[in-house]
Amino acid sequence: MNFIMAWRNIWRHPRRSILTIAAIVFATMLLVFMLSWQFGAYDTMIDATVKIHTGHIQIQAQGYQDQRDMRKVVPDPNEIERILTSLRGVKSYTFRAEDFSLVSSENRTYGVLVIGIDPQKEPSVSTLEDMIRRGRFLEAGDRRSALAGEILADNLNSPVGGDLVLLGQGRDGSIAATVLTIKGIFNTGQDEFDRTMIHIPLEYFQELYNMRGAVHMAVVLCDSLTAVPAVKERIAGALSGIDSSLAVLDWKELNPGLVQAIQMDLVSGFIFYLILIIVVAFSIMNTFLMAVFERTREFGVMMSMGMGPGRLMGLLLMESLGITLIGVVIGTIAGAAVTWYFQIHGMVIPGAEEVARQFGLPERMFPQLSFLSIAVGAGIVLILTVLSALYPAFKVKGLKPVEALSAV
Amino acid sequence: MTIVECRNVKKIYRQGEVSVTALDGVDLSIVKGDFMALAGPSGSGKTTLLNMIGGLDSPDGGSILLNGQALEKMKPSQLADMRLHQVGFVFQSYNLIPVLSAVENVEFVMLLQGMPLQERRRKALAILDDVGLAGKYGRRPAELSGGQQQRVAVARAIVGAPAIVLADEPTANLDSASGKDLLKLMQEMNESKKVTFIFSTHDKMVMEYARRLTLIRDGRIVEDRRK
Numbered sequence: 001m002n003f004i005m006a007w008r009n010i011w012r013h014p015r016r017s018i019l020t021i022a023a024i025v026f027a028t029m030l031l032v033f034m035l036s037w038q039f040g041a042y043d044t045m046i047d048a049t050v051k052i053h054t055g056h057i058q059i060q061a062q063g064y065q066d067q068r069d070m071r072k073v074v075p076d077p078n079e080i081e082r083i084l085t086s087l088r089g090v091k092s093y094t095f096r097a098e099d100f101s102l103v104s105s106e107n108r109t110y111g112v113l114v115i116g117i118d119p120q121k122e123p124s125v126s127t128l129e130d131m132i133r134r135g136r137f138l139e140a141g142d143r144r145s146a147l148a149g150e151i152l153a154d155n156l157n158s159p160v161g162g163d164l165v166l167l168g169q170g171r172d173g174s175i176a177a178t179v180l181t182i183k184g185i186f187n188t189g190q191d192e193f194d195r196t197m198i199h200i201p202l203e204y205f206q207e208l209y210n211m212r213g214a215v216h217m218a219v220v221l222c223d224s225l226t227a228v229p230a231v232k233e234r235i236a237g238a239l240s241g242i243d244s245s246l247a248v249l250d251w252k253e254l255n256p257g258l259v260q261a262i263q264m265d266l267v268s269g270f271i272f273y274l275i276l277i278i279v280v281a282f283s284i285m286n287t288f289l290m291a292v293f294e295r296t297r298e299f300g301v302m303m304s305m306g307m308g309p310g311r312l313m314g315l316l317l318m319e320s321l322g323i324t325l326i327g328v329v330i331g332t333i334a335g336a337a338v339t340w341y342f343q344i345h346g347m348v349i350p351g352a353e354e355v356a357r358q359f360g361l362p363e364r365m366f367p368q369l370s371f372l373s374i375a376v377g378a379g380i381v382l383i384l385t386v387l388s389a390l391y392p393a394f395k396v397k398g399l400k401p402v403e404a405l406s407a408v
Numbered sequence: 409m410t411i412v413e414c415r416n417v418k419k420i421y422r423q424g425e426v427s428v429t430a431l432d433g434v435d436l437s438i439v440k441g442d443f444m445a446l447a448g449p450s451g452s453g454k455t456t457l458l459n460m461i462g463g464l465d466s467p468d469g470g471s472i473l474l475n476g477q478a479l480e481k482m483k484p485s486q487l488a489d490m491r492l493h494q495v496g497f498v499f500q501s502y503n504l505i506p507v508l509s510a511v512e513n514v515e516f517v518m519l520l521q522g523m524p525l526q527e528r529r530r531k532a533l534a535i536l537d538d539v540g541l542a543g544k545y546g547r548r549p550a551e552l553s554g555g556q557q558q559r560v561a562v563a564r565a566i567v568g569a570p571a572i573v574l575a576d577e578p579t580a581n582l583d584s585a586s587g588k589d590l591l592k593l594m595q596e597m598n599e600s601k602k603v604t605f606i607f608s609t610h611d612k613m614v615m616e617y618a619r620r621l622t623l624i625r626d627g628r629i630v631e632d633r634r635k
């Protein structure tokens with residue numbers, strides 16, 4: 001009967017209840033959608049960054065990440081290869097070596113990052129091959145060949161087939177000098193990369209820079225983002241017995257800027273949600289306060305019948321919980337439906353192209369519906385609404401029977 | 409058997425500088441089976457006294473015993489429990505819970521008392537028959553006339569088998585025919601079910617129905633006689 005009473009009381013002022021429910025529905029929908037959107041964007045950002053360049057995990061010499069000293073090497077890639085080929089959760093891997101050098105065309109010189117890549121393994125880890133806009137990717141057997149970023153190639157005024165003079169310093173301090181032919185020009189969408197990088201075959205790099213078989217990093221792609229921590233641990237475990245001078249870094253450590261960007265976005269999102277929820281919570285509290293005030297005499301009658309304050313409070317909380325639950329359930333379903341639609345069809349945010357480019361993101365973005373985004377969205381609204389209903393209910397608890405009865 | 413014993417009960421309302429003595433040393437004892445009118449002009453302290461006896465308010469002086477228990481010593485939760493089992497109230501108007509039907513309003517008391525569903529439904533229907541509302545069980549208060557609403561209120565007040573029913577000007581909002589009907593009903597319940605009633609009034613006609621007439625003026629009992 002308490003339940004029946006609560007239910008009927010909810011519909012006593014249908015318009016008011018519907019407005020309140022609508023506010024809750026709206027807040028829940030928005031939260032579910034926005035959270036899914038954010039999580040989806042993060043996944044896309046991480047995925048793009050990881051696949052363009054860093055991979056999920058890298059094995060490097062201790063300290064190489066902070067100080068790119070060409071003498072800090074992974075001395076024996078074969079040993080690493082033996083570990084990685086049989087490791088569960090590893091999807092693919094490759095080796096790279098890097099050094100800063102000068103490249104010149106006929107009349108221009110730029111400082112660039114020269115990266116030695118394995119033409120066969122690299123495509124399994126990064127999207128570099130797909131980003132070749134002109135010419136071709138490197139092939140096995142290529143020697144004095146290079147891939148250049150589009151901006152760099154423009155700056156150097158060198159088309160595919162053009163020659164570049166490279167001047168650098170080898171691992172042992174000797175001079176590394178050669179002439180390279182541009183075989184392909186890539187565009188990653190990230191200007192920073194396209195302006196400052198050239199890729200050459202790893203074997204040739206090792207020869208040119210006197211690497212004596214060493215590389216600078218093993219780049220690992222895992223089966224999924226969620227598998228990364230476990231794989232990282234497994235690699236570290238396998239390495240610990242072999243070579244203590246090596247470090248295992250995950251994508252967060254490899255891309256501190258990206259992690260920071262995500263954190264900042266989460267915080268600003270959180271502030272926005274908080275404001276939204278506070279507005280909704282106040283409107284709900286207002287509704288409940290109104291409902292309580294206009295029913296004071298009725299509460300007086302109930303108290304005269306011997307209904308204790310605790311029970312009265314229970315009734316009121318049941319009413320507010322009822323309204324909240326209706327709103328949250330509808331809001332969650334509607335929010336999930338809307339999110340689902342955009343998850344399938346994607347969505348172009350006007351004006352966000354610039355940001356998208358900066359992170360190498362596609363223009364059409366997809367929200368990612370997940371248990372987390374639904375549970376967090378619905379949970380926040382549920383908790384805050386119930387909390388905002390507590391205040392009016394507690395006011396009733398302090399009501400004296402005679403005062404309540406004399407209310408009109 | 410004495411059900412209510414008031415000894416030198418005082419109540420003073422203070423509103424800033426002004427203080428109003430609503431009850432000025434009331435001595436009163438009510439015995440089982442009384443059918444008593446508490447009569448007096450408006451502002452004489454009738455509502456205040458009934459609220460004290462029913463444990464809705466507490467006196468500033470003196471003592472009230474209900475079934476031998478001193479109300480002024482009870483905590484609010486104990487008072488609520490005491491009202492639930494020992495007291496039935498009928499007010500002048502708006503007695504009923506608007507979202508509940510007649511039968512549900514009557515049942516509600518028994519629900520609070522913890523009676524099982526079957527039993528309370530049966531009792532509620534029976535008592536509604538007794539007060540002449542057979543066939544109107546499912547009506548909401550808004551669908552009942554003023555007289556019918558007061559009948560439901562009486563049914564609700566007596567259904568929990570309280571020691572006493574306190575009715576504060578129960579007929580004041582009714583036309584005289586409905587008022588008489590309600591008084592007859594209360595009289596009948598008093599006789600057949602031995603329910604003890606106190607009802608306040610300032611209406612001569614209503615006083616005539618009482619078997620005991622207690623007059624109150626300026627917070628004092630000035631006359632108390634049985635017919």
Ligand SMILES: Nc1ncnc2c1ncn2[C@@H]1O[C@H](COP(=O)(O)OP(=O)(O)O)[C@@H](O)[C@H]1O
Pocket residue numbers: 421422423428429430448449450451452453454455456457
């Ligand atoms: N809550 C209150 N605050 C101040 N004065 C009150 C209050 N309730 C009643 N009074 C005063 O106490 C006196 C008795 O009131 P009441 O018991 O309501 O009389 P009655 O029911 O006989 O009309 C009146 O003078 C009234 O103004």
Ligand SMILES: [Mg+2]
Pocket residue numbers: 454455456576
């Ligand atoms: Mg009065």
